[in-house]
Amino acid sequence: MIAVGLCRAEEAGEFDHVQTGPLALLWQPDGTDTDRLDRCLAAQEQLGAFLPFSPRQAPKLAAACDWIRPRIAALSAALDDLAGQGEMLVTLQPDTTGSGPPSSSGRDWLRERTLQHARLRAMQDCLRDLLPGAHLLPTSPGAPVEATVLLPPDLMHSHARTLHAACPEGVDCRVSGPWPAFGYAAALTARLTEPT
Amino acid sequence: MTAPDPTQDWPSPLAEISRLKIDPERVEQDMARLVLGLMEFLRKLMELQAVRRMDAGSLTPEEEERLGLTLMRAEEALHRLAAQFGLQPGDLSLDLGPLGRSV
Amino acid sequence: MPDPQLLSPRHALSGSDRTLVDLVDRVLDRGCVIEGELWLTVAGIDLVYLGLKAVLTTPDRLLRGEA
Incomplete structure (x- = not known):
């Protein structure tokens, strides 16, 4: 058992x-x-x-x-x-599905990747501002940013809406909950x- | 780090150990996943470090071009190889346990 | 009614991965010892235990003796 x-x-x-x-x-x-x-x-x-x-x-x-x-x-x-209460999980990562035609030069490719990572960092700052109590799981530039925050389930819907509204193009934002x-x-x- | 004893009753919160399964019915695919997974691991490491150098502005335009082109082709090559074994890019993330997934 | 902006846990379960490489990149910033472990399971039998222990750093830090 x-x-x-x-x-x-x-x-x-x-x-x-x-x-x-x-x-x-x-x-x-x-x-x-x-x-x-x-x-x-x-x-x-x-x-x-x-x-x-x-x-x-x-x-x-x-x-x-x-x-x-x-x-x-x-x-x-x-x-x-x-x-x-339950846990709300926020996952942010670069959205590669909507990326344009393949880069013609190595420089363009590398710049595109660098931009992706910068957008992700910006969204991470937004998350911190909105939910100061959120626990950001260890991550790094380019990796999905994950954060958990303990909340009453009712509040999760409005926070999810706010996060989606603040999410820039090129970043994929997934919010899920209430988790154990x-x-x-x-x-x-x-x-x-x-x-x- | 906790000793690798999968039978212990009460492991520490970080002591889970993942398994990479090599199945007799699909040896080629499973072995490919192991090798290509390690390659993908190193490739991502290089890409992320290149981005960090870009951010720091420590690369010349020629270095940016060479580095970008090489990493771009490495990614294409790896994905092509994976496809030959019926693997998606997502299949190449090896889960190494304590540092891997959290839930 | 399901909220398209808040996935239920059951719906999200096919969700995202967090992998070793992400963490390694983070620690690369300082240079650090990392450990990972993995069982290689062959035909349903735990056959090989891989304990990975590595000191990782980047060339610039190595040259400055900060590793």
Whole structure:
């Protein structure tokens, strides 16, 4: 049995779970990463507060129980933080589909690539201004820029509209959500797992 | 970095390890993906570094032309090779685990 | 009604990749040790573990002794 995440005991309801104090640890039979991701999405959709484990590295049930027991207070506080919220994911990358005819010279080609990267940087600045609380994932010029931000799902629609409106030509902007709080959870579990 | 033990019960948040699968039914394609993936990795690295040099203004016009032309042809060549093995450019990103995808 | 500007997670799942090369380029700015790992799985069997460890830097930094 593999653990998929945590919620408040009183909300666990129909999900397979074991209770640990005020928390419920959701689990499912061994399956693929995709099965676990699916279960995380369902939990995010149906529960008031859900702290997911990464589907690709979810712990076995027994190990997860041992890990949770000494950390119940911190994990309960995290669920309070997460109540009514999900993660919005913003991905920005150069839009190469709309690029014109192939460059005739090497210089033109290199300049076009340089421009692409500059546009992306500009959009990244715009993202920072709009959502100061966003966590920008490590990236580099030319790579997709990804940012996660914890928000109530209702707000995501208006932020998505604003981002799309601000997006310059030549940049592909994808906004998705509400995701389970994978980014928040990864940072939290790393912090709580550090040797003291 | 965590020891490569895929059976551990509670890996650290960064300890996931990816798999590149070489399947007996499609050996050629899988091997091509491995080799071309490494080539694409190096090509992208060169392109990104060239862009950085452009931004810094440290290249002469001749260097810009030579560098751009070489990188452009390298990209075309790599995509052509990939197509011969039935691979899309997107198939060439090797996922090396801790530094790769986040979700 | 679906919002075309906000993809639902299930819809977005075929989405974008973030790959090693992006991170390597970022660290190239300073010159840094990176590590990556990968299992080569042959016919369904984990056969070779590749641990990659490299010190990467660019020529200008190498010459200035900043690597």
